[in-house]
Amino acid sequence: MEKILSKTNSKIKFAASLNEKKYRLENGMFLIEGKKMLEMGLKANLVDSIFTTVELKNIPSSVKTYYVTDEIIEKISNEKNPEGIVAICKFPKWDNDYSKYHKIVYLDDINDPGNMGTIIRTALAFNYDALVLSKNCVDVFNSKVVSATRGALFLLPIFNDDLGRFSSKDIIVSALSDKAVSLENVKKSNDFVLVLGNEAHGVSENTLKLANQIVKIDISESIDSLNVAVAGGILMQFLQ
């Protein structure tokens, strides 16, 4: 039971560095917070080390546990009210043979970490097989994304790739285009990619060109659009 009392300890500095994307990529590691996330990370066998102010039980001996001060947790945590548990995890590794995945969600430049995390949580809830991110999406290991997934990112295969790689599948794009059909008129598919667009600009022209079907959810004229995680939830539930 090792204790760390100094904020300038090298392990603490390393953990804090993982709040930056650059260092996450360099090390293939990211941070998680709280009991529930730790539980899911341990189940996935991806926890490298734990920093905690509270006593923890049933931690495998291969995982290093450090007892630290509140001040140290505050230094490495991204929460307003930290639970007192922060852990370093390794990036999950997934088989990128896409032919194995039949229900995929594709995110076209999603910007907001909360939206991305919520979509990942929803995709797992409705038994989607994988999630793919376009180049300009927010980083999936951003702490706000990780927290909003509620652990789903340990269980759902996630890739960075171009939509063009999936042209053998039925590409169903959510967009407010003139060519869009209403939800109830979409042809369901057993091998498809559901595409959700950017919060402000929707999907790109290139994405629309790749679409086999364009779908919209009918809404009141009083408001421009639905939140993308809500629209995504309705579409994922319908198409599952």
Added chain:
Amino acid sequence: MEKILSKTNSKIKFAASLNEKKYRLENGMFLIEGKKMLEMGLKANLVDSIFTTVELKNIPSSVKTYYVTDEIIEKISNEKNPEGIVAICKFPKWDNDYSKYHKIVYLDDINDPGNMGTIIRTALAFNYDALVLSKNCVDVFNSKVVSATRGALFLLPIFNDDLGRFSSKDIIVSALSDKAVSLENVKKSNDFVLVLGNEAHGVSENTLKLANQIVKIDISESIDSLNVAVAGGILMQFLQ
């Protein structure tokens, strides 16, 4: 075209005070930010005054417009990257004869401002008539709620009241109870209240007692629950 250059100007101090719930309630006023929100506030005839760093067109003469510095906007704004427009609005006033509202969403202690704002936006999108908040909900005029509504709070009647007041309507409660039926087995209604519960604890025991129907959305066993704004979106779309 009045200019304000000092952060300690009394009008600026007053605007900044509206970031606290206490002063919002005392004055019956709240803050909005950005061009889009301003447009919707003006349409609803609820804008009292505007503080801006950019030139604005078509502002009615009854609305006071003050040109201010970036520093002043930063003082009164709640955004990370403020657009340079902050306005003071009056609370909307709604007819509280509930018999007029036939499709209602009830929020049972919703805590997260983003969730509440997104639910308000979704309720308007699916033509719900009103939204009712339980006592322990986050304040609807909190800046994060306001921003996430995308202006829907200018158009959707919103009240604070007890669920018991709606016992003449069909009360449909979303909960992971043993008694819950799956979405597709819910009896649709023309005069109903859809109840969504707290992010961590769901709905209260008292709420469950008032339910005419309890509904759940079927999800994978790999994850505990859906985000409440996503679940709410799926339910609102289905029951509309």
